[in-house]
Amino acid sequence: MVPSASGIFWFQHGWFWLIPLADGTTSVGAVCWPYYLKSRSKPLREFFADTIALCPKLQERLKDATLVDELVHATGNYSYSSSRCSGERYLMLGDAYAFIDPVFSSGVYLAMHSAFVGAEVVATCLDRPAAAERARQDFEATMRKGPREFSWFIHRVTNPTMRELFMYPQNPLRVKEALLSLLAGDIFGKTPIWGSLYILKAIYYISSIANLKRTYTAWKMRRQNIRDLGPLAGETVLGSK
16 A cells, blocks of 8 residues: 555656545656657556656655556646637636646646636626626636646746755745645635745746756756657656555
8 A cells, every 4th residue: 555645756857746546546647758758668567667766765655555557557748728718609618728737636626616607607698698798708817817827837847946946945935835825726816825926936037047057958958848759748657556
């Protein structure tokens, strides 16, 4: 059995998730740079085991674990967004409109929130047709807001500067609490976190400028790896232990 505690593990070629599930099993997966996935020359199950071995702390956590699913799964980059999410007689809710990288399962919350907001739009269209266009415009703005705010963090989660902010033991001006609130979905309405989030972003950009060479190297690596490199571009290796 795997200890019932979730976690994230960084390693040279990407990062792992470790998520306990309700049935007592634990989901383990690796998100890796395309250049590493393209190096695979053996069956996916063996490759996944070799990948885990590159992260000693995770390997130690899994030393007594048993693979409960005989198959290890892999998929490519499946993030997407539509140019609009509403029109005459239709609304696009949740994943129908956009799907962002599944960090912290934020898409589940965004889908539920969009359903509540969408219901208000439908009610407005039925009860007050004259206000329908404005209601749809507000809906569009709300739907764009969630993926935009989450994406700022997701696009930088592998950057060394963001990694240092995560691992930094102190919490100046409650910026870590603000980040956790963001990841929990507290980005709509009168949320109190924006001041601390702006400070977090300022710290990130200042630290990036102070380590300009490292920042440029990380940026260049990302640019090279988000190009279309074939069927393995952006591949994610998934497994359950």
